Amino acid sequence: MKIEYQNNISKSYGYSFFSFFGITSLWVLYLQMKGLSLVEVGVCESIFHVASFVFEVPSGLLADRFSYRFVLICGRVAAIVSALLMLFGNCFLLFALGFIFSALSYNLQSGTIEALIYDSLTSIAQTDRYPSIISKITITSEFADTAGVGLAGFLVHWHFGLTYVLAAIFGFFGMLTVIFLKEPPSTHPNEQAVPRPTAAAILKAAADTLKKSSLLRNLMLFHALFSTICTLYYFYFQSLMEKYHFPGGLISALMIIAAVINICGLRYTPLLQQRLSKRTLIFLLTSSLLFLLLLTWVNQLPLLCILFLFSQLLSSVIEPIFSSYYNTLISSAQRATLLSVASALFSLIMSAIFPLAGWLLQNSSFSFTFGSCGVIFLLILSLVSLKRCILK
Secondary structure (H helix, E strand, O other): OHHHHHHHHHHHHHHHHHHOOOOOOOHHHHHHHOOOOHHHHHHHHHHHHHHHHHHHHHHHHHHHHOOHHHHHHHHHHHHHHHHHHHHHOOOHHHHHHHHHHHHHHHHHHOOHHHHHHHHHHHHOOOHHHHHHHHHHHHHHHHHHHHHHHHHHHHHHHHHOOHHHHHHHHHHHHHHHHHHOOOOOOOOOOOOOOOOOOOHHHHHHHHHHHHHHOHHHHHHHHHHHHHHHHHHHHHHHHHHHHHHOOOOHHHHHHHHHHHHHHHHHHHHHHHHHHHHOOHHHHHHHHHHHHHHHHHHOOOOOHHHHHHHHHHHHHHHHHHHHHHHHHHHHHOOHHHHHHHHHHHHHHHHHHHHHHHHHHHHHHHHOOHHHHHHHHHHHHHHHHHHHHHHHHHHO
8 A cells, every 4th residue: 555655656746747848838929820919819818817716716626526636637638628729729719718728727736736645645654755755846847847848949930739739648648647646545534624715705814814914915916016027028028039030949948048047046045035134135126127127128139038038037036035925924824815815916917917918019019018017117116115205
């Protein structure tokens, strides 16, 4: 029995590789080549985030009602359906449906493989290994994502549709690894399962806590806006790749370099947290993003490529920094609820801003769109600073 549950660990590495293989990361470029406007591309991303928010609670209830394996298999089936819709779709509605299935697959796997691993370790009394195993799974996922997007770059001008063929194949292999997993027993078989809170309950509980903590509220809003801008920069930079006809090798090189820079940034983030105060770190992050956006006005392609890499570095380092801040400010009883709200806040902002940014890009340029974001960002910071000075 111990050997069977021990095998779950090794198989989980295979599942993570197949599930996070980032072969479809250049979807903005793909949809543009399929004839969608940047506004329609933005709406597709909004649909993904709205669907993800809707599916968040039901996907957790499925795991409680059935089993981890069932949910993981459904997640891979949804991923395969999404890939096929993207491959054979020829209109906006089919692509939008593909994004809904993509969101469903994301929600079905989110946290589920981690729960299965933990219960497997519990059954063999080895839960002390969990941090090490999760770290290895994260590395596996990062490697798979980098390898996938690197391969996709080479396929852009050869057979871009092949990326979704490979996505469906990897989804099938991911499903096979789940079939060979053994469902672990419930950690607490005598306890009645506690249903996950509804979206309304999550929002109500969060509102009560956030009203009492202006610091937590401001951190969540800042984090959501910061991450939204960096995500927009990543995806809509692909429109420049299309405009300037980047060769596949250059696209792959940029994505791989971005991944390497992100890993280096994550490596030194704990050191920054130890040496710099919370206020200083947030000031540096804010100044860096503002500098990046304003510098985008200089519409020079080599500079924009460098700024793209810098935006991804900022996007990677902010996550562990704010995760640490949240966990020190939120009590254990409210932690899961408020972290869900922080994630939902990001999704809601993305849903609203992504198509708007697409409309601006379609009617102006990349430099104007993100340079304008920098000007607006600067005005907001100036008004906030002025208000604080007056109140003092």
